[in-house]
Amino acid sequence: MKKISILISLAVLLALYFCWPGAPVKVVIPEGSGAGQAASVLKREGVLLSSTWFKLIVKVTGTGRRLMPGEYTLRRGMSAEEALWRLTHSTYISSVRVVIPEGWRMEQIADRLEANGILKGGDFLKLAREQKLEGYLFPSTYNLKKNTPPQEVLNLLKSEFDRQIRPLFSKNFPEKMDERKALIIASIVEREAVDDSERPLIAAVYVNRYRKGMPLEADPTTQYALGYWKKALTYKDLKFKSPYNTYVVGGLPPGPICNPGYSSVAAAMEPANLDALYFVADRKGKHIFNASFKEHLKAKRRVEQAARSEQK
Numbered sequence: 001m002k003k004i005s006i007l008i009s010l011a012v013l014l015a016l017y018f019c020w021p022g023a024p025v026k027v028v029i030p031e032g033s034g035a036g037q038a039a040s041v042l043k044r045e046g047v048l049l050s051s052t053w054f055k056l057i058v059k060v061t062g063t064g065r066r067l068m069p070g071e072y073t074l075r076r077g078m079s080a081e082e083a084l085w086r087l088t089h090s091t092y093i094s095s096v097r098v099v100i101p102e103g104w105r106m107e108q109i110a111d112r113l114e115a116n117g118i119l120k121g122g123d124f125l126k127l128a129r130e131q132k133l134e135g136y137l138f139p140s141t142y143n144l145k146k147n148t149p150p151q152e153v154l155n156l157l158k159s160e161f162d163r164q165i166r167p168l169f170s171k172n173f174p175e176k177m178d179e180r181k182a183l184i185i186a187s188i189v190e191r192e193a194v195d196d197s198e199r200p201l202i203a204a205v206y207v208n209r210y211r212k213g214m215p216l217e218a219d220p221t222t223q224y225a226l227g228y229w230k231k232a233l234t235y236k237d238l239k240f241k242s243p244y245n246t247y248v249v250g251g252l253p254p255g256p257i258c259n260p261g262y263s264s265v266a267a268a269m270e271p272a273n274l275d276a277l278y279f280v281a282d283r284k285g286k287h288i289f290n291a292s293f294k295e296h297l298k299a300k301r302r303v304e305q306a307a308r309s310e311q312k
Helices: 002-019 035-044 051-061 080-087 106-115 121-130 150-164 166-170 179-192 196-211 219-226 262-269 293-311
Strands: 024-029 070-075 093-099 141-144 278-281 287-290
Touching: 024 035, 035 051, 051 080, 070 080, 093 106, 106 121, 121 150, 141 150, 150 166, 166 262, 179 196, 179 219, 179 262, 196 262, 196 278, 196 287, 278 293, 287 293
Parallel strands: none
Antiparallel strands: 024 070, 070 093, 093 141, 278 287
Protein backbone atom coordinates (compact mmCIF):
# COMPACT_ATOMS: atom_id res chain seq x y z
CA MET A 1 0.00 0.00 0.00
CA LYS A 2 2.85 2.33 0.83
CA LYS A 3 4.39 1.83 -2.61
CA ILE A 4 1.03 2.51 -4.27
CA SER A 5 0.65 5.75 -2.28
CA ILE A 6 4.11 6.88 -3.38
CA LEU A 7 3.33 6.11 -7.02
CA ILE A 8 0.05 8.04 -6.83
CA SER A 9 1.82 11.01 -5.25
CA LEU A 10 4.45 11.02 -8.01
CA ALA A 11 1.73 10.85 -10.66
CA VAL A 12 -0.06 13.81 -9.11
CA LEU A 13 3.16 15.84 -8.93
CA LEU A 14 3.94 15.11 -12.58
CA ALA A 15 0.39 16.06 -13.61
CA LEU A 16 0.67 19.33 -11.71
CA TYR A 17 4.07 20.06 -13.28
CA PHE A 18 2.88 19.62 -16.82
CA CYS A 19 -0.62 21.08 -16.48
CA TRP A 20 -0.18 23.85 -13.91
CA PRO A 21 0.40 27.39 -15.24
CA GLY A 22 4.07 27.93 -15.91
CA ALA A 23 4.90 24.38 -16.99
CA PRO A 24 7.19 24.38 -20.04
CA VAL A 25 5.80 23.30 -23.41
CA LYS A 26 7.37 23.10 -26.85
CA VAL A 27 5.35 24.79 -29.58
CA VAL A 28 5.97 24.75 -33.33
CA ILE A 29 4.68 27.71 -35.34
CA PRO A 30 4.53 26.58 -39.00
CA GLU A 31 6.07 28.66 -41.77
CA GLY A 32 3.64 31.17 -43.24
CA SER A 33 1.43 31.24 -40.13
CA GLY A 34 -0.74 34.28 -39.59
CA ALA A 35 -2.16 35.49 -36.30
CA GLY A 36 -5.13 33.13 -36.51
CA GLN A 37 -3.08 29.98 -37.05
CA ALA A 38 -0.49 30.96 -34.43
CA ALA A 39 -3.27 31.67 -31.93
CA SER A 40 -4.86 28.29 -32.59
CA VAL A 41 -1.56 26.49 -32.01
CA LEU A 42 -0.92 28.38 -28.78
CA LYS A 43 -4.45 27.73 -27.51
CA ARG A 44 -4.27 24.03 -28.41
CA GLU A 45 -0.98 23.60 -26.54
CA GLY A 46 -2.32 25.37 -23.46
CA VAL A 47 -0.06 28.40 -23.76
CA LEU A 48 -3.04 30.74 -24.10
CA LEU A 49 -6.34 30.61 -22.28
CA SER A 50 -7.97 32.63 -25.08
CA SER A 51 -6.90 32.97 -28.70
CA THR A 52 -9.24 35.93 -29.31
CA TRP A 53 -7.25 38.37 -27.16
CA PHE A 54 -3.99 37.29 -28.84
CA LYS A 55 -5.42 37.97 -32.32
CA LEU A 56 -6.76 41.34 -31.20
CA ILE A 57 -3.36 42.41 -29.86
CA VAL A 58 -1.68 41.36 -33.11
CA LYS A 59 -4.19 43.42 -35.09
CA VAL A 60 -3.85 46.51 -32.89
CA THR A 61 -0.02 46.40 -32.84
CA GLY A 62 0.32 45.46 -36.52
CA THR A 63 2.82 42.72 -35.71
CA GLY A 64 1.28 39.98 -37.88
CA ARG A 65 4.11 40.05 -40.40
CA ARG A 66 6.71 39.82 -37.65
CA LEU A 67 5.52 36.44 -36.35
CA MET A 68 8.45 34.08 -36.85
CA PRO A 69 8.02 30.37 -37.65
CA GLY A 70 9.99 27.88 -35.62
CA GLU A 71 10.04 25.83 -32.44
CA TYR A 72 9.61 27.69 -29.15
CA THR A 73 9.85 26.65 -25.52
CA LEU A 74 6.98 28.54 -23.88
CA ARG A 75 4.94 28.15 -20.69
CA ARG A 76 1.36 27.11 -20.11
CA GLY A 77 -0.99 29.92 -19.13
CA MET A 78 1.19 32.73 -20.48
CA SER A 79 -0.28 36.15 -21.09
CA ALA A 80 -1.08 36.89 -24.73
CA GLU A 81 1.24 39.92 -24.56
CA GLU A 82 4.27 37.84 -23.52
CA ALA A 83 3.50 35.10 -26.04
CA LEU A 84 3.37 37.67 -28.85
CA TRP A 85 6.65 39.23 -27.68
CA ARG A 86 8.38 35.87 -27.84
CA LEU A 87 6.96 35.02 -31.28
CA THR A 88 8.33 38.27 -32.70
CA HIS A 89 11.84 38.06 -31.22
CA SER A 90 14.30 35.51 -32.58
CA THR A 91 16.13 35.08 -29.25
CA TYR A 92 13.25 32.92 -28.03
CA ILE A 93 13.26 30.47 -30.94
CA SER A 94 14.53 27.00 -30.02
CA SER A 95 14.71 25.93 -33.68
CA VAL A 96 13.60 27.22 -37.06
CA ARG A 97 11.68 25.19 -39.62
CA VAL A 98 13.58 25.62 -42.89
CA VAL A 99 12.24 24.30 -46.19
CA ILE A 100 14.83 23.51 -48.87
CA PRO A 101 13.01 22.91 -52.19
CA GLU A 102 14.01 20.31 -54.74
CA GLY A 103 16.19 21.60 -57.53
CA TRP A 104 17.92 24.41 -55.64
CA ARG A 105 21.62 25.03 -56.12
CA MET A 106 23.88 25.45 -53.11
CA GLU A 107 23.89 29.26 -53.40
CA GLN A 108 20.13 29.35 -52.96
CA ILE A 109 20.32 27.03 -49.96
CA ALA A 110 23.01 29.23 -48.39
CA ASP A 111 20.85 32.33 -48.87
CA ARG A 112 17.81 30.72 -47.23
CA LEU A 113 19.81 29.45 -44.26
CA GLU A 114 21.29 32.90 -43.69
CA ALA A 115 17.87 34.57 -44.06
CA ASN A 116 16.59 32.32 -41.27
CA GLY A 117 19.52 33.17 -39.00
CA ILE A 118 20.95 29.63 -39.05
CA LEU A 119 24.44 30.56 -40.24
CA LYS A 120 26.47 32.85 -42.47
CA GLY A 121 25.77 31.92 -46.08
CA GLY A 122 29.29 32.68 -47.26
CA ASP A 123 30.85 30.27 -44.76
CA PHE A 124 28.36 27.54 -45.69
CA LEU A 125 28.96 28.05 -49.42
CA LYS A 126 32.75 27.99 -49.06
CA LEU A 127 32.67 24.62 -47.27
CA ALA A 128 30.08 23.16 -49.67
CA ARG A 129 32.22 24.08 -52.67
CA GLU A 130 35.42 22.78 -51.11
CA GLN A 131 33.72 19.44 -50.39
CA LYS A 132 31.98 19.37 -53.81
CA LEU A 133 28.57 18.81 -52.25
CA GLU A 134 26.37 20.16 -55.05
CA GLY A 135 23.82 17.39 -55.60
CA TYR A 136 24.33 15.86 -52.15
CA LEU A 137 22.44 18.47 -50.08
CA PHE A 138 19.13 16.67 -49.80
CA PRO A 139 16.06 18.90 -50.26
CA SER A 140 13.65 18.51 -47.36
CA THR A 141 12.22 20.32 -44.32
CA TYR A 142 14.64 20.72 -41.43
CA ASN A 143 14.31 22.06 -37.90
CA LEU A 144 17.55 23.93 -37.32
CA LYS A 145 18.90 25.98 -34.44
CA LYS A 146 20.08 29.52 -35.02
CA ASN A 147 23.83 30.07 -35.23
CA THR A 148 24.55 26.42 -36.03
CA PRO A 149 28.09 25.78 -37.36
CA PRO A 150 27.99 25.46 -41.19
CA GLN A 151 29.72 22.09 -41.18
CA GLU A 152 27.08 20.72 -38.82
CA VAL A 153 24.30 21.77 -41.23
CA LEU A 154 26.19 20.30 -44.20
CA ASN A 155 26.58 17.03 -42.31
CA LEU A 156 22.85 16.96 -41.59
CA LEU A 157 21.85 17.55 -45.24
CA LYS A 158 24.41 15.03 -46.45
CA SER A 159 23.29 12.41 -43.92
CA GLU A 160 19.70 12.84 -45.11
CA PHE A 161 20.94 12.29 -48.66
CA ASP A 162 22.65 9.09 -47.52
CA ARG A 163 19.48 7.94 -45.78
CA GLN A 164 17.10 8.72 -48.64
CA ILE A 165 19.16 8.30 -51.82
CA ARG A 166 21.94 5.86 -51.00
CA PRO A 167 19.54 2.85 -51.07
CA LEU A 168 18.67 3.71 -54.69
CA PHE A 169 22.34 3.36 -55.61
CA SER A 170 22.40 -0.17 -54.21
CA LYS A 171 20.49 -1.28 -57.33
CA ASN A 172 22.04 -1.95 -60.72
CA PHE A 173 22.95 1.20 -62.61
CA PRO A 174 21.69 1.74 -66.17
CA GLU A 175 24.18 0.92 -68.93
CA LYS A 176 27.15 3.32 -68.99
CA MET A 177 25.97 4.94 -65.76
CA ASP A 178 27.47 5.07 -62.26
CA GLU A 179 26.58 6.95 -59.08
CA ARG A 180 28.07 10.28 -60.15
CA LYS A 181 26.62 10.14 -63.67
CA ALA A 182 23.18 9.14 -62.40
CA LEU A 183 23.19 12.05 -59.96
CA ILE A 184 24.17 14.49 -62.73
CA ILE A 185 21.33 13.21 -64.95
CA ALA A 186 18.95 13.43 -61.98
CA SER A 187 19.90 17.06 -61.36
CA ILE A 188 19.09 17.95 -64.99
CA VAL A 189 15.80 16.06 -64.81
CA GLU A 190 14.92 17.98 -61.64
CA ARG A 191 15.26 21.31 -63.42
CA GLU A 192 13.43 20.15 -66.57
CA ALA A 193 10.46 18.19 -65.21
CA VAL A 194 7.17 19.84 -64.32
CA ASP A 195 4.96 16.76 -64.29
CA ASP A 196 6.22 13.95 -62.03
CA SER A 197 5.09 11.28 -64.50
CA GLU A 198 7.54 12.65 -67.10
CA ARG A 199 10.69 12.37 -65.00
CA PRO A 200 11.58 8.84 -66.29
CA LEU A 201 10.85 10.02 -69.87
CA ILE A 202 13.15 13.05 -69.59
CA ALA A 203 15.81 10.90 -67.94
CA ALA A 204 15.57 8.46 -70.88
CA VAL A 205 16.22 11.25 -73.39
CA TYR A 206 19.41 12.39 -71.67
CA VAL A 207 20.64 8.86 -71.02
CA ASN A 208 20.01 8.01 -74.71
CA ARG A 209 21.88 11.10 -75.91
CA TYR A 210 24.79 10.38 -73.57
CA ARG A 211 25.07 6.78 -74.76
CA LYS A 212 25.08 7.89 -78.39
CA GLY A 213 27.76 10.51 -77.74
CA MET A 214 25.40 13.35 -78.60
CA PRO A 215 25.59 16.74 -76.86
CA LEU A 216 22.95 16.86 -74.14
CA GLU A 217 21.92 20.42 -75.09
CA ALA A 218 20.07 20.83 -71.80
CA ASP A 219 18.95 24.39 -71.03
CA PRO A 220 19.37 24.00 -67.22
CA THR A 221 23.09 23.32 -67.69
CA THR A 222 23.43 26.64 -69.51
CA GLN A 223 21.52 28.38 -66.72
CA TYR A 224 23.83 26.82 -64.15
CA ALA A 225 26.87 27.94 -66.15
CA LEU A 226 25.52 31.50 -66.22
CA GLY A 227 25.25 31.44 -62.43
CA TYR A 228 21.48 31.77 -62.08
CA TRP A 229 18.24 30.26 -63.40
CA LYS A 230 17.68 32.60 -66.32
CA LYS A 231 14.26 31.90 -67.85
CA ALA A 232 14.55 33.07 -71.45
CA LEU A 233 17.91 31.91 -72.82
CA THR A 234 19.33 33.63 -75.90
CA TYR A 235 21.53 32.15 -78.62
CA LYS A 236 24.38 34.11 -77.05
CA ASP A 237 23.70 32.35 -73.74
CA LEU A 238 23.81 28.94 -75.43
CA LYS A 239 27.32 29.74 -76.67
CA PHE A 240 28.56 30.71 -73.19
CA LYS A 241 31.86 28.92 -72.62
CA SER A 242 31.73 26.69 -69.56
CA PRO A 243 32.34 23.00 -68.86
CA TYR A 244 28.77 23.00 -67.50
CA ASN A 245 27.16 24.30 -70.69
CA THR A 246 26.17 21.16 -72.60
CA TYR A 247 25.51 23.19 -75.75
CA VAL A 248 29.24 23.82 -76.14
CA VAL A 249 30.76 20.70 -74.55
CA GLY A 250 30.06 17.05 -75.14
CA GLY A 251 29.15 14.45 -72.56
CA LEU A 252 27.94 15.22 -69.06
CA PRO A 253 28.81 18.36 -67.10
CA PRO A 254 31.52 17.94 -64.43
CA GLY A 255 28.98 17.57 -61.63
CA PRO A 256 25.32 17.98 -60.64
CA ILE A 257 23.73 21.34 -61.45
CA CYS A 258 21.39 21.35 -58.45
CA ASN A 259 20.27 19.21 -55.53
CA PRO A 260 17.62 16.80 -56.86
CA GLY A 261 14.87 15.11 -54.91
CA TYR A 262 14.12 11.42 -54.57
CA SER A 263 11.83 11.18 -57.64
CA SER A 264 14.42 12.58 -60.04
CA VAL A 265 17.18 10.28 -58.78
CA ALA A 266 14.80 7.31 -59.03
CA ALA A 267 14.02 8.34 -62.62
CA ALA A 268 17.73 8.52 -63.49
CA MET A 269 18.24 5.06 -62.02
CA GLU A 270 15.26 3.63 -63.93
CA PRO A 271 14.72 5.72 -67.08
CA ALA A 272 11.72 4.89 -69.24
CA ASN A 273 12.11 2.34 -72.02
CA LEU A 274 12.01 5.04 -74.67
CA ASP A 275 14.07 5.68 -77.82
CA ALA A 276 13.40 9.44 -77.85
CA LEU A 277 16.29 11.86 -78.27
CA TYR A 278 14.35 15.12 -78.26
CA PHE A 279 11.55 16.80 -76.37
CA VAL A 280 9.84 20.16 -76.45
CA ALA A 281 7.60 21.81 -73.85
CA ASP A 282 3.96 21.95 -74.93
CA ARG A 283 3.36 25.09 -72.82
CA LYS A 284 0.82 23.16 -70.72
CA GLY A 285 3.24 21.68 -68.21
CA LYS A 286 4.18 18.63 -70.26
CA HIS A 287 6.49 17.71 -73.15
CA ILE A 288 6.33 16.12 -76.59
CA PHE A 289 8.96 13.41 -77.12
CA ASN A 290 10.41 12.28 -80.46
CA ALA A 291 13.13 9.95 -81.69
CA SER A 292 13.88 11.85 -84.93
CA PHE A 293 15.00 15.43 -85.34
CA LYS A 294 12.55 15.89 -88.22
CA GLU A 295 9.57 14.98 -86.02
CA HIS A 296 11.01 17.13 -83.25
CA LEU A 297 10.99 20.18 -85.53
CA LYS A 298 7.39 19.47 -86.51
CA ALA A 299 6.43 19.31 -82.84
CA LYS A 300 8.17 22.62 -82.15
CA ARG A 301 6.29 24.28 -85.03
CA ARG A 302 2.96 22.99 -83.73
CA VAL A 303 3.68 24.36 -80.28
CA GLU A 304 4.74 27.74 -81.69
CA GLN A 305 1.65 27.93 -83.92
CA ALA A 306 -0.61 27.11 -80.97
CA ALA A 307 1.08 29.84 -78.92
CA ARG A 308 0.56 32.42 -81.67
CA SER A 309 -3.10 31.44 -82.00
CA GLU A 310 -3.64 31.96 -78.26
CA GLN A 311 -2.15 35.46 -78.48
CA LYS A 312 -4.59 36.57 -81.21
